[in-house]
Amino acid sequence: MGIVETRNLVFEYIRRDEDGNAEGVTRAIDGVTLDIKKGQFIAILGGNGSGKSTLAKHINAILYPTEGAVYVNGKDTSAPENLWDVRQEAGMVFQNPDNQIIANVVEEDVGFGPENMGVPTNEIWERVEEALNAVGMKAYRKHSPNRLSGGQKQRVAIAGVLAMHPKCIIMDEPTAMLDPEGRYEVIRAARALNQVENVTIILITHYMNEVVFADQVYVMDHGHVAMRGTPREIFSKVDELKKLRLDVPQPTLLAHELQKKGLKLPKGILDRKELIGSLKSAMEDSVKKQNVASRAGNKAIDHEKKNADLQEALILDHVNYVYSTGTSEEIHALTDVSLTINKGEFIGLIGHTGSGKSTFVQHLNGIIKATSGHVYYKGQDIYDKSYNLKELRSHVGLVFQYPEHQLFEETVFKDVCFGPKNLGLTDKEVALRAFEALKAVNLPDEYFYVSPFELSGGQKRRVAIAGVLAMKPDILILDEPTAGLDPQGRDEILDLVKRLREEQNITVILVSHSMEDVANYVDRILVLEHGSILMDGSPKEVFQNVDELERIGLRAPEVTYIMRDLKNEGYDVDSGITTVDEAVHEILSAEGRIN
Amino acid sequence: MLRDITLGQYYQTDSVLHRMDPRTKLVGTLIYIVSLFIFRNAGAFLIATVFLFAVIKMSKVPFKYMMRGMKSIFMLLMLTVVFNLFLTPGIPLVTFWKLTISEEGLRIAVFTAIRLVYLIIGASIMTLTTTPNHLTDGMESLMGPMKVFKVPVHEVAMMMSIALRFIPILLEETDKIMKAQAARGADFEHGSIIKRAKSLVPILVPLFVSAFRRANDLAMAMEARCYRGGDGRTKMKPLKYEVRDKVSYVVLIAYFVLVIVAGRFSPV
Numbered sequence: 001m002g003i004v005e006t007r008n009l010v011f012e013y014i015r016r017d018e019d020g021n022a023e024g025v026t027r028a029i030d031g032v033t034l035d036i037k038k039g040q041f042i043a044i045l046g047g048n049g050s051g052k053s054t055l056a057k058h059i060n061a062i063l064y065p066t067e068g069a070v071y072v073n074g075k076d077t078s079a080p081e082n083l084w085d086v087r088q089e090a091g092m093v094f095q096n097p098d099n100q101i102i103a104n105v106v107e108e109d110v111g112f113g114p115e116n117m118g119v120p121t122n123e124i125w126e127r128v129e130e131a132l133n134a135v136g137m138k139a140y141r142k143h144s145p146n147r148l149s150g151g152q153k154q155r156v157a158i159a160g161v162l163a164m165h166p167k168c169i170i171m172d173e174p175t176a177m178l179d180p181e182g183r184y185e186v187i188r189a190a191r192a193l194n195q196v197e198n199v200t201i202i203l204i205t206h207y208m209n210e211v212v213f214a215d216q217v218y219v220m221d222h223g224h225v226a227m228r229g230t231p232r233e234i235f236s237k238v239d240e241l242k243k244l245r246l247d248v249p250q251p252t253l254l255a256h257e258l259q260k261k262g263l264k265l266p267k268g269i270l271d272r273k274e275l276i277g278s279l280k281s282a283m284e285d286s287v288k289k290q291n292v293a294s295r296a297g298n299k300a301i302d303h304e305k306k307n308a309d310l311q312e313a314l315i316l317d318h319v320n321y322v323y324s325t326g327t328s329e330e331i332h333a334l335t336d337v338s339l340t341i342n343k344g345e346f347i348g349l350i351g352h353t354g355s356g357k358s359t360f361v362q363h364l365n366g367i368i369k370a371t372s373g374h375v376y377y378k379g380q381d382i383y384d385k386s387y388n389l390k391e392l393r394s395h396v397g398l399v400f401q402y403p404e405h406q407l408f409e410e411t412v413f414k415d416v417c418f419g420p421k422n423l424g425l426t427d428k429e430v431a432l433r434a435f436e437a438l439k440a441v442n443l444p445d446e447y448f449y450v451s452p453f454e455l456s457g458g459q460k461r462r463v464a465i466a467g468v469l470a471m472k473p474d475i476l477i478l479d480e481p482t483a484g485l486d487p488q489g490r491d492e493i494l495d496l497v498k499r500l501r502e503e504q505n506i507t508v509i510l511v512s513h514s515m516e517d518v519a520n521y522v523d524r525i526l527v528l529e530h531g532s533i534l535m536d537g538s539p540k541e542v543f544q545n546v547d548e549l550e551r552i553g554l555r556a557p558e559v560t561y562i563m564r565d566l567k568n569e570g571y572d573v574d575s576g577i578t579t580v581d582e583a584v585h586e587i588l589s590a591e592g593r594i595n
Numbered sequence: 596m597l598r599d600i601t602l603g604q605y606y607q608t609d610s611v612l613h614r615m616d617p618r619t620k621l622v623g624t625l626i627y628i629v630s631l632f633i634f635r636n637a638g639a640f641l642i643a644t645v646f647l648f649a650v651i652k653m654s655k656v657p658f659k660y661m662m663r664g665m666k667s668i669f670m671l672l673m674l675t676v677v678f679n680l681f682l683t684p685g686i687p688l689v690t691f692w693k694l695t696i697s698e699e700g701l702r703i704a705v706f707t708a709i710r711l712v713y714l715i716i717g718a719s720i721m722t723l724t725t726t727p728n729h730l731t732d733g734m735e736s737l738m739g740p741m742k743v744f745k746v747p748v749h750e751v752a753m754m755m756s757i758a759l760r761f762i763p764i765l766l767e768e769t770d771k772i773m774k775a776q777a778a779r780g781a782d783f784e785h786g787s788i789i790k791r792a793k794s795l796v797p798i799l800v801p802l803f804v805s806a807f808r809r810a811n812d813l814a815m816a817m818e819a820r821c822y823r824g825g826d827g828r829t830k831m832k833p834l835k836y837e838v839r840d841k842v843s844y845v846v847l848i849a850y851f852v853l854v855i856v857a858g859r860f861s862p863v
Binding site for chain 2: 057062084087088091092096098099100101102103105107111112113115116117118119120121124125128142144145146160161164362365367390393397398400403405406407418419467471
């Protein structure tokens, strides 16, 4: 028997209406049978609402099976006498880093579990030391959790579980709210625990690149296990994964697309190295160093098109923003930022956490006032005393990160009305705009008059975006609009933004941590570093400077690395390619199947 | 803006005060506060001042940082001073229009202002040098005997500790929600009182929703880590009196006696 075993697990909960009357029964888990061996690294994938978190909570005895059974280390989790053993042996790390740290000092939080278990004081100290060491957080033991980064907080949470000496750790989307750096830290810590300490890890996620090295992958869908196998087996079924709201890492996707076009590549390619290796044997050597001259000269065109008939929408002129923190030092959040945002542009704003992205976008609608410098909207200085900032905010819409957290009205429709109402429009106009905005975000009519709190995560986010759209902005700024959504949810939101831009000719500024998303959608990228604009150019131009980007903790899209590697191997391909579609075309044309 | 409140925040550094047993600091703060309310003259005030500054120095917390917390009580302070100044009957000192400042009024206003400021500084020194967990540990231990009367001492201490941890998080969240609603054209500063009160709804509802969500998450995280109340729990940092605590108690008693004596015999 394995360390964690579920037998035909079923979990149902009763949906209730507002008065507490039962409306019906929802089956969140529908017959799941798993057997997880000691020391394995298991990944559970699944879209939002697939039941993966519910499953995780069963392993830690936070939820009990409606039918079937769950065993942890041979103990039935639903037997009351096993409760504390189960919770100690199967530790759990949750999604939100803030909501699982109990104490106000790192080491005290790590000691919380052992304290509850009644471990003697001396031993608690030993365990805390050990656990903090294992996740590389010893240097921060005296710090307040509030000052740590998301990745650091999650590592503290892992240490907190580790100090209880569990046999297995369940991580319920531990990276969903983190930036790429934090995600990397957490996954590295999890892998180290698995390999060095031989702790069984069950990682729940919808980031596909995190499961590449798992021993076994389960894909959940509607409460049951839809696929199971090694990462290679799972990733060879790209189309099936897409149906389950998931995607695959870019190297896998590129290989899949090339296969479809007839290139002979093995199935289930996991990473860049494998892809380059197989591509080398699949592509004929003739491609190498063949008619280089005839294929150059494509690049210069982009530049010429720029500057022609562009209309300026927003101008930032030597904007500085300085604020003082608690401890007498001044922080230069923005330093001498000057740039022009033109009408109709789709701009991607990238930079690592703390580079000033949020501060920057809040300057654009006047929520933050620059310490010095000017911001002009349509030629008018927004810091002029006579300037109507409220009106500016209707022209420059800002969708904050996790915008669904700002919903407050009784119904979706009322909530979307909030913005236009503040503009002082007539009731008729307000209703019309709310209706249009909800239509624009594709929310089905039956949800218009329900409470926003009853919607799913992706729907809530669309309502929140509609709330800003109803102000009819010419410029729409979205701060990490895809955070926490599964791959399909992410694509839906980004496609929605793209469509809005095309249909309503809105200027869009997308703040994102995902280089792949930025490369796929925008036509101009701003790179922020320490509050100044480090780069400003087309995706091709910006991602050309891979070394410079890596220096400041960013990357290029995976596909750009692939093309660069191919070029370094001597193939005649454009190394400045940033999307999978382009790469497919480039490789095939280099291979001589097109043209 | 909201983040500037330092009251109740912990300041990370290493000093004698930081290392001191929280019970000593709690009792000390209590003695100090009592001493503030029994002094009636300049002599005792001088002793309290010297004592306060000595403690500030020992805490190694920058004085400027401490004073930032005072901003939040400035209005309250002014109000107290003004009321005391004008509404205390006694020998008139200055009169203009219908307002009279009496000698007693001036005296009471000055002392009340000093008391209030000293009280806040004294209390903030305690919270600045004691981690909230330590603080609640101290309270739990000092109130331990109350358990006999079925007072849920551990639970209260745990609740306080959690509340303290989430104050900065919720303040930040409030800031964010306000900005987000402002981006949708909300106006919190203009209009009648009723209008302004109404404008709080779009802030308070999301804030409460978030607080409940966080509470729910936290409860789950605590249960997952085997939390089951105070029984059978051990302590990572059990409270133990050291030599410095014993010395502190002697100093505290000496200080208290001095204030009383000065209060009696000071000429001013």
